[in-house]
Amino acid sequence: MWDITKLVFPYAIAYTIPLMITALGGLFSERGGIINIGLEGLMVVGFFASAVTITSLQIFLPDLSVWIGLLAGMIAGMLFSVLHAFASINLNANQVISGTAINMIAAAITVYLARTLTGSGNITIQSGLPRFDIPLLSKIPFLGPLLFSNTYASTWLVLGILFLSWFALYKTSFGLRLRACGEHPYAAASAGINVYRMRYIAVMISGAFAGLGGAVILVTYSGEFNGSVAGLGFLALAALIFGQWKPFGVLGATFFFGSAVTIANISQVIPELGVIPPLLLKIFPYVITLVALIVFSKSSQAPKAEGEVFDLGRN
Amino acid sequence: MKKELNEVTKSLIATFLGLLAGALLMLSIGSNPIEGFTYLLKGGTMSIERIGNTLSTATTLILTGLSVAFAFRTGLFNIGVSGQMLIGGLCATIVGLTLDFPRPILLFIMLIVAIIGGAIWGIIPGLLKAKFNVHEVVATIMMNWIALWVVYYTVQAFLIDVQETQSADLPAVAQLKVPWITELFQGSSLNLGLVVALLAVIFIKIILDKTTLGFELKAVGFNRDAALCNGIKVSRNIILSMMIAGGLAGLAGLTFYTGFAENMQIGILPAQGFDGIAVALLGISTPYGVLIAAIFFGILHTGKGFMSAMTDIPPQIANTIIAIIIYFTATSLLIQRLWVKILRKKKSKKNAKGGVD
Amino acid sequence: MKDNFVVEMLNIRKEFPGVVANDNITIQLKQGEILALLGENGAGKSTLMSILFGLFHLDQGIIKVKGKEVKITDPNIANKLGIGMVHQHFQLVHNFTVTENIILGIEGSIVLKIKDASKIIKDLSLKYGLDINPNDKIEDISVGMQQRVEILKMLYRDADVLIFDEPTAVLTPQEIHELMKIMKNLTSEGKSIVLITHKLREIKEVADRCTVIRRGKVIGTVDVKDTSEAKMAEMMVGRVVTFKVDKQDAKPGKVILKIDKLSALNNQKTLGLKEFSLEVRAGEIVGLAGVDGNGQTELVEALTGLRKIESGKIFINGKNLTKSSIRERNETGIAHIPEDRHKHGLVLEFSLGDNMILKEYYHPPYSKYGFLQFDQIKKHADDVISQFDVRSGRGNASKAATLSGGNQQKAIVGREISSNPDLLIAVQPTRGLDVGAIEYIHKRLIEQRDSGKAVLLISLELDEILDLSDKIAVINHGELIDLVNANETNENEVGLMMAGIKRGEGQ
Amino acid sequence: NGGETTEDPTATPTPEPTVEFGDNTDFKVGMVTDAGTIDDKSFNQGTWEGILLAADDFGLDTKYLKPDGTTQAEYLTEIGNLFDAGYKFIVTPGFKFETTIFEAQTKYPDAKFILLDGYPHVGDWAPVVAENTVSIFFAEQEAGFYAGLATALQLEDGEVGFIGGMEIPAVQKFNWGFQQGIAYANDTYGTTIVMNADNFIYEGSFSNVAGGQQLAAGMFDKGVDAIFCAAGGVGVGAINEAKTRAEGGEDVWIVGVDVDQYADGIYDGTNSIILTSAMKGIDQAAYDMILAETYGTFPGGEMLTYDSSNNGVGIPSENPNLSDDVVTKVLKAFDEVVAGTIIVASEQGSLIK
Numbered sequence A: 001m002w003d004i005t006k007l008v009f010p011y012a013i014a015y016t017i018p019l020m021i022t023a024l025g026g027l028f029s030e031r032g033g034i035i036n037i038g039l040e041g042l043m044v045v046g047f048f049a050s051a052v053t054i055t056s057l058q059i060f061l062p063d064l065s066v067w068i069g070l071l072a073g074m075i076a077g078m079l080f081s082v083l084h085a086f087a088s089i090n091l092n093a094n095q096v097i098s099g100t101a102i103n104m105i106a107a108a109i110t111v112y113l114a115r116t117l118t119g120s121g122n123i124t125i126q127s128g129l130p131r132f133d134i135p136l137l138s139k140i141p142f143l144g145p146l147l148f149s150n151t152y153a154s155t156w157l158v159l160g161i162l163f164l165s166w167f168a169l170y171k172t173s174f175g176l177r178l179r180a181c182g183e184h185p186y187a188a189a190s191a192g193i194n195v196y197r198m199r200y201i202a203v204m205i206s207g208a209f210a211g212l213g214g215a216v217i218l219v220t221y222s223g224e225f226n227g228s229v230a231g232l233g234f235l236a237l238a239a240l241i242f243g244q245w246k247p248f249g250v251l252g253a254t255f256f257f258g259s260a261v262t263i264a265n266i267s268q269v270i271p272e273l274g275v276i277p278p279l280l281l282k283i284f285p286y287v288i289t290l291v292a293l294i295v296f297s298k299s300s301q302a303p304k305a306e307g308e309v310f311d312l313g314r315n
Numbered sequence B: 001m002k003k004e005l006n007e008v009t010k011s012l013i014a015t016f017l018g019l020l021a022g023a024l025l026m027l028s029i030g031s032n033p034i035e036g037f038t039y040l041l042k043g044g045t046m047s048i049e050r051i052g053n054t055l056s057t058a059t060t061l062i063l064t065g066l067s068v069a070f071a072f073r074t075g076l077f078n079i080g081v082s083g084q085m086l087i088g089g090l091c092a093t094i095v096g097l098t099l100d101f102p103r104p105i106l107l108f109i110m111l112i113v114a115i116i117g118g119a120i121w122g123i124i125p126g127l128l129k130a131k132f133n134v135h136e137v138v139a140t141i142m143m144n145w146i147a148l149w150v151v152y153y154t155v156q157a158f159l160i161d162v163q164e165t166q167s168a169d170l171p172a173v174a175q176l177k178v179p180w181i182t183e184l185f186q187g188s189s190l191n192l193g194l195v196v197a198l199l200a201v202i203f204i205k206i207i208l209d210k211t212t213l214g215f216e217l218k219a220v221g222f223n224r225d226a227a228l229c230n231g232i233k234v235s236r237n238i239i240l241s242m243m244i245a246g247g248l249a250g251l252a253g254l255t256f257y258t259g260f261a262e263n264m265q266i267g268i269l270p271a272q273g274f275d276g277i278a279v280a281l282l283g284i285s286t287p288y289g290v291l292i293a294a295i296f297f298g299i300l301h302t303g304k305g306f307m308s309a310m311t312d313i314p315p316q317i318a319n320t321i322i323a324i325i326i327y328f329t330a331t332s333l334l335i336q337r338l339w340v341k342i343l344r345k346k347k348s349k350k351n352a353k354g355g356v357d
Numbered sequence C: 001m002k003d004n005f006v007v008e009m010l011n012i013r014k015e016f017p018g019v020v021a022n023d024n025i026t027i028q029l030k031q032g033e034i035l036a037l038l039g040e041n042g043a044g045k046s047t048l049m050s051i052l053f054g055l056f057h058l059d060q061g062i063i064k065v066k067g068k069e070v071k072i073t074d075p076n077i078a079n080k081l082g083i084g085m086v087h088q089h090f091q092l093v094h095n096f097t098v099t100e101n102i103i104l105g106i107e108g109s110i111v112l113k114i115k116d117a118s119k120i121i122k123d124l125s126l127k128y129g130l131d132i133n134p135n136d137k138i139e140d141i142s143v144g145m146q147q148r149v150e151i152l153k154m155l156y157r158d159a160d161v162l163i164f165d166e167p168t169a170v171l172t173p174q175e176i177h178e179l180m181k182i183m184k185n186l187t188s189e190g191k192s193i194v195l196i197t198h199k200l201r202e203i204k205e206v207a208d209r210c211t212v213i214r215r216g217k218v219i220g221t222v223d224v225k226d227t228s229e230a231k232m233a234e235m236m237v238g239r240v241v242t243f244k245v246d247k248q249d250a251k252p253g254k255v256i257l258k259i260d261k262l263s264a265l266n267n268q269k270t271l272g273l274k275e276f277s278l279e280v281r282a283g284e285i286v287g288l289a290g291v292d293g294n295g296q297t298e299l300v301e302a303l304t305g306l307r308k309i310e311s312g313k314i315f316i317n318g319k320n321l322t323k324s325s326i327r328e329r330n331e332t333g334i335a336h337i338p339e340d341r342h343k344h345g346l347v348l349e350f351s352l353g354d355n356m357i358l359k360e361y362y363h364p365p366y367s368k369y370g371f372l373q374f375d376q377i378k379k380h381a382d383d384v385i386s387q388f389d390v391r392s393g394r395g396n397a398s399k400a401a402t403l404s405g406g407n408q409q410k411a412i413v414g415r416e417i418s419s420n421p422d423l424l425i426a427v428q429p430t431r432g433l434d435v436g437a438i439e440y441i442h443k444r445l446i447e448q449r450d451s452g453k454a455v456l457l458i459s460l461e462l463d464e465i466l467d468l469s470d471k472i473a474v475i476n477h478g479e480l481i482d483l484v485n486a487n488e489t490n491e492n493e494v495g496l497m498m499a500g501i502k503r504g505e506g507q
Numbered sequence D: 001n002g003g004e005t006t007e008d009p010t011a012t013p014t015p016e017p018t019v020e021f022g023d024n025t026d027f028k029v030g031m032v033t034d035a036g037t038i039d040d041k042s043f044n045q046g047t048w049e050g051i052l053l054a055a056d057d058f059g060l061d062t063k064y065l066k067p068d069g070t071t072q073a074e075y076l077t078e079i080g081n082l083f084d085a086g087y088k089f090i091v092t093p094g095f096k097f098e099t100t101i102f103e104a105q106t107k108y109p110d111a112k113f114i115l116l117d118g119y120p121h122v123g124d125w126a127p128v129v130a131e132n133t134v135s136i137f138f139a140e141q142e143a144g145f146y147a148g149l150a151t152a153l154q155l156e157d158g159e160v161g162f163i164g165g166m167e168i169p170a171v172q173k174f175n176w177g178f179q180q181g182i183a184y185a186n187d188t189y190g191t192t193i194v195m196n197a198d199n200f201i202y203e204g205s206f207s208n209v210a211g212g213q214q215l216a217a218g219m220f221d222k223g224v225d226a227i228f229c230a231a232g233g234v235g236v237g238a239i240n241e242a243k244t245r246a247e248g249g250e251d252v253w254i255v256g257v258d259v260d261q262y263a264d265g266i267y268d269g270t271n272s273i274i275l276t277s278a279m280k281g282i283d284q285a286a287y288d289m290i291l292a293e294t295y296g297t298f299p300g301g302e303m304l305t306y307d308s309s310n311n312g313v314g315i316p317s318e319n320p321n322l323s324d325d326v327v328t329k330v331l332k333a334f335d336e337v338v339a340g341t342i343i344v345a346s347e348q349g350s351l352i353k
């Protein structure tokens, strides 16, 4: 059992991280009152942008290019998310539909561009982030091999962002205002907060984080842009609800998904897991999500004004 | 002059804007839009066979579009069409591969089980929504993945003949393809599915506009609280709506896997399921609108290959156009506002001339 | 000019799609005074004040603060100019603490300093005699307390011009009295106040001057001490108004509704309705008086079947409906005029015709074999429309959303009455309506009574209860405080009961 | 099972045509891809490269179309599109085209079809190769054999694994051949390579990149030194994992498939984690057929097999990661296979999976 855990854990984490940062992005958007079904698409955009950046830079600056790529992914996701912000904040669009449109546009346009760039639609980078053991920590019995071995720098970056997000959300005036916009935008407005601006910021953060998520996929386990993030964006959405719109809830939920999917993938090379029917392993994460959603449905912490149009009747 | 643009006009404008964006993209890679669109259109219509293919592509889209639209009318967003398609197709394929009846009976049974399969896959999120208020978007997405793997392993376990990537081919009697149609349309993939789809359109049209069921469903869709307060069973209607939507998706699966294709494809969620959302939105969630939108998309999908064969424009342009159209339908308020501005200008001119209104 | 005005709004105009909410309105607020704004629902008071507070942008007009012309484009500017507002519908975040709500928007530092803020708030609330715990969550405190939070919000932003939009609608007479004291304190501390209210008595009690608005226009500004209530009412409505509804005495018949020890949970999952018992007889109107949020909603929902019943029984004509579905209850003869017409009364996207059969679409003559019978539906709609003179653009075909609030309400009343029920439950039937509509609907309710129906009237407007009811039941914290004959009690007594003080117990 | 052989002996060559062809723009070559893209590190890529090679040499007009899905209807649509656009010489890689080409070859009599990895049939597996069609098979097991042999000889001791995509004939044959190659090395050259059944698996798709990465990681962690990947996108993940480890100084290898994947394995600008690749001359086959067409010797109606005897399979001519000694030993085995003294089985028999 220990061997399996030790085997699966690091890769589970690697798989979890993009999911986590994306769900965290969704958290900001929804805490600000905007549902963002477009996370999937925003991930793809970041995925694409980082691939293009890295391939074009890798020759000149082999190491730096990866980090520039991550940044590019973030920025691209952020810019793209403005489409969603504009639709749902200024134009009172149905946020679910707008998000769906974002997904479709992202999927279509990135492949379209990739194909005109590479002729095929795939973009392969020469090398991504290296993995390393944290010098001393990885020697800690038990925890060492699980948490501090075989880690990517991106993992620690994202975990850092997670803690910062928690602090920003609950300990700063920004967080207070953001949450107010998600719970009762009119109250926020009468307290002199520019709800429109706050919501723009919220959505753009979600875009940046989702973009980063896509980029992390590229520089960690995939190494090639192939036009799809295989539904991770939607999983992130589920994880967000599963994690009850709380940063550490998201941490737990996404890690659960990460492990479940990793186990399902890796089971074939682990005799002990080989005995479980693969079908069960494959559908496990999704079934559990449904169950979790039922369990939490009673005590939902969803932001009150989530998905509702905010309109002061100005103009 | 009307102040409110009606939905149809909005859809048309959105479509126009989508095509415009497509043209710009073509220009951006140094291709000639006029040429591009000409070939796109030709590719979908220039021969009987191509018209046939356009229609057979539309067939599945009509049904997936109906599925999404129907759920919409009850205020539900069914992203689970792909999964429901898979299950419907699977059920039909199992019957087609195992049972041995005279063709009409066999096809009828396949039709029924397809509906049932899809309906079951729709009921589950419906129940979760009605009883536990689980957001149907997330639920249906989960159901999609579950369906993907269920089909994958069921087919591999029971329906594989030699190839690992799809089920065994259905016998001719268990396919919706009929010789005279195939002949008539010069060997296109058009099949009985279109009839099914058209009947479904009429059926749904009647349900929504003429029956008490439709009245209930729409009431729930527009204002859940009011419906409840006036004695309408909201949960029941939500479940019912998802069930019917699922059934329609199941039919889409039938037409796709036993009509368009001749076997069960595994390992992928059928894209038609997601295109259904676009079809429904562009068709403003009305049966006839869906019909027209589906045919329009049918042309795009059938024509894009020919276009990219004749020019350097990648076929992905089609999906890009569709996606952008949806964005503009979602943001129709923008169009509305522009329209109002235009009116204001006109008005102020008139008033300036001393006219009143 | 010698008068030193702190705020002047000159020739203000504000249009909304369809309505001119403010039409060339001018008001002037003196330093240290309480200026009342009087006007019917929809007259434009809230809009005017929202403009002053920077929530709405004015289309035309000038605003001067302390003589200087200013552009108030958002609440921040209003705050900086020392203008604060207590909104008609409280603007508080339910799951934030008092402190968080108050500092929201002016936290003063990137990293929150909750402790310091709480201290300041504590002191303020002591200074003005509004004792409140800064660390309570809004969802856990009473409406009266929430209003004090709103006041503290202004004081914390040290506003010296305070706007109150219908502050008393949700308070008991006693709480109202408290509030009036607080206002006096505030003015004596040099603050200036604009008070929006429908209630002339309150104006008489505290206001120095009163500006009357009708349909978005200023009718005039008067000194309160030398103007009678009747005069102000006349200015407000544009004609002499009869305060009393004329009606014969009731001739109560057999018991129609019997509520027996009914208990139900509220949304916080605690008992919102406790062993509540009440009888309503044929031919009488029983009015349920109580401060908002004391179990009225729970009672109505339990009666109509919208809310699960914990214990107790409900009978209509002796038939036990405790476990029945909403529809069964309708069919047994309960009709319900819901509190929120937009949320519960109508399907706004449906035609008026469709809305008229919302309860009956499924049975003949409106439906045959599951198919709708459109001619019958139109006929029925037209009947209701003519009987209850529901005014609309395209008759039964016009979308419900396009009707004015008053006509929407008439349509609902029409639908419910035309279903010829034994019991009519009317919740806030005249809310947000102008006097014309109010009089009309009151007449109809009396008619129901006189035609031998049982009517249960739930309203927050004490006047409405006193005017219409034959018996008055008072509810407080989900319990029946007392049931009294309308002609044997008075506002004061009922007010005390609303505060939970039983008859005889007292002072 | 040696069908007709072409006259070209060298592995992945560019034959010098005896006559210089001008621009035959009237000769348009089209391709319809299977599920993968034309850079899928697999047969789509191989086919396309062959076509491009020919295009350079003979100045042809080329075009590929990627169907929306993998149904016969979608394949036929794209073939129709190519045909109507004047591309009447159409190459289709993958057995999934079998029934499609059966339809197409009669539907478009004046088009020519190259079907790689399969033969046309109506669904009953009875070959019907029309005069305008050539069907080409490859002896993947032999390619796998050489790769296995090379791997064993280079590593000498240690453990190897295999990751396949879906369990389709071509992939299986690669796998079985690879195992035979390892075994042969262990017997004849005394290498001590371990093959653990747990490490010979089919991921079940050609697309799950994350899965590929995690499976490879799992195997490497369990002490596997080299993994033979015949899995398209899944292989991409595996290669990526190996690169990451190599950068970290680990000594791990991937054995490529179909085409020479050396370049895909380069992680630091110079070194690659691709030990060698089990190549099948898809590109060459495509090239040869186009060449034959230009010569007017299109072998219509035939079923060809590309194997060692006609240099249709093998390992790359350049193998920076193999010692010369290893290469010579492999070439020796190559001759013996051609001579028939070594027989590489194309059935599972007693082999793993």
Ligand SMILES: Nc1ncnc2c1ncn2[C@@H]1O[C@H](COP(=O)(O)OP(=O)(O)OP(=O)(O)O)[C@@H](O)[C@H]1O
Pocket: A312, A313, C016, C017, C019, C020, C021, C039, C040, C041, C042, C043, C044, C045, C046, C047, C048, C088, C166, C432
């Ligand atoms: N945000 C808005 N958008 C459109 N119309 C509005 C809006 N707010 C108010 N109105 C309209 O403007 C008019 C004035 O509304 P307002 O709220 O100022 O009336 P009021 O005097 O406050 O009424 P009440 O006594 O009920 O508070 C009404 O006819 C109302 O329908």
Ligand SMILES: Nc1ncnc2c1ncn2[C@@H]1O[C@H](COP(=O)(O)OP(=O)(O)OP(=O)(O)O)[C@@H](O)[C@H]1O
Pocket: A313, C041, C042, C046, C088, C166, C405, C431, C432
């Ligand atoms: N956004 C809006 N659009 C149209 N009418 C509105 C809007 N907001 C308010 N109204 C209408 O304006 C009138 C006054 O608005 P207000 O916000 O003061 O509510 P109200 O009617 O006063 O509610 P209450 O009965 O609680 O006082 C009401 O009839 C209300 O329905």
Ligand SMILES: [Mg+2]
Pocket: C041, C088, C166, C432
């Ligand atoms: Mg009011």
Ligand SMILES: [Mg+2]
Pocket: C045, C046, C047, C088, C165
């Ligand atoms: Mg108001």
